[in-house]
Amino acid sequence: MIEDAVRHIRSRTNVEPRVAVVLGSGLGAFADELNSPVPIPYTEIPGWPGSTAVGHAGKLIIGNLGQLPLAVMAGRSHLYEGYSPAQVVYGVRVLGLLGVRSLVLTNAAGGINPAFKRGALVLISDHINLQGSNPLAGANDDRLGPRFPDMSEAYCVRYRALARRVAEKLGIAISEGVYAAMLGPSYETPAEIRFLRTIGADVVGMSTVPEVIAANHMGMRVLAISCVTNMAAGILPQKINHQEVLETGAELRDTLVLFLKTLLPRLETD
Numbered sequence: 001m002i003e004d005a006v007r008h009i010r011s012r013t014n015v016e017p018r019v020a021v022v023l024g025s026g027l028g029a030f031a032d033e034l035n036s037p038v039p040i041p042y043t044e045i046p047g048w049p050g051s052t053a054v055g056h057a058g059k060l061i062i063g064n065l066g067q068l069p070l071a072v073m074a075g076r077s078h079l080y081e082g083y084s085p086a087q088v089v090y091g092v093r094v095l096g097l098l099g100v101r102s103l104v105l106t107n108a109a110g111g112i113n114p115a116f117k118r119g120a121l122v123l124i125s126d127h128i129n130l131q132g133s134n135p136l137a138g139a140n141d142d143r144l145g146p147r148f149p150d151m152s153e154a155y156c157v158r159y160r161a162l163a164r165r166v167a168e169k170l171g172i173a174i175s176e177g178v179y180a181a182m183l184g185p186s187y188e189t190p191a192e193i194r195f196l197r198t199i200g201a202d203v204v205g206m207s208t209v210p211e212v213i214a215a216n217h218m219g220m221r222v223l224a225i226s227c228v229t230n231m232a233a234g235i236l237p238q239k240i241n242h243q244e245v246l247e248t249g250a251e252l253r254d255t256l257v258l259f260l261k262t263l264l265p266r267l268e269t270d
């Protein structure tokens, strides 16, 4: 099945990306930066799960960012939509077999660390998986990677250092923190957020971690960026709504586009 997906993509384009970007909720604007883009709706790719969340376009776009051949996943599938962990990481595995060696993920997240403000960009330094599943559970596919992959540097240290340098040069403020992954789709309770803060989480979201596990399994290098679209439940005396999440994503749009455009061509992919 995965091989069919790879064949389908190769039948649509000769571009061979070694870098891929996954765009999160309301963060799809970056896809417009590609030259001669070949958009492939997920529904056309064998085995690829559809994408239903509002703010998720649901297509793979292959093209060039300047000189850099790039794959962009505009929209991802989430466990909370009812997809299996294997379905959630399908796209990452297809990209890995297509030759992608470096994966950059963006997501919308709630800010737990009180030093963060709505609109902050946070490089994920590590994660805590509280989704109750792991995409590698079940028979191991030895073609993809080992049974027990190491996760002690799941988020490439060199990529993070580069991302901080690029942000500084562009005058973009960027922090670093630990991402807690929840199943969703309900937002957390204030008690859950106090728990997450206690165990060392700085931001919380409902995505990214399955993809990061699958990418590490395949030996890809990973960089992940959270956009703090709202402060997490109970941090501020106000409710969370999905509209605010999308609005903050839209406000961050130009900053994130500039950041990715400058950063991606500088990632080493050897």
Ligand code: HPA
Binding pocket: 108, 109, 110, 111, 182, 187, 188, 204, 205, 206, 229, 230, 231, 232, 233, 240, 245
């Ligand atoms: N919690 C979980 N996921 C999120 C949040 C949040 O507060 N904001 C955006 N995605």
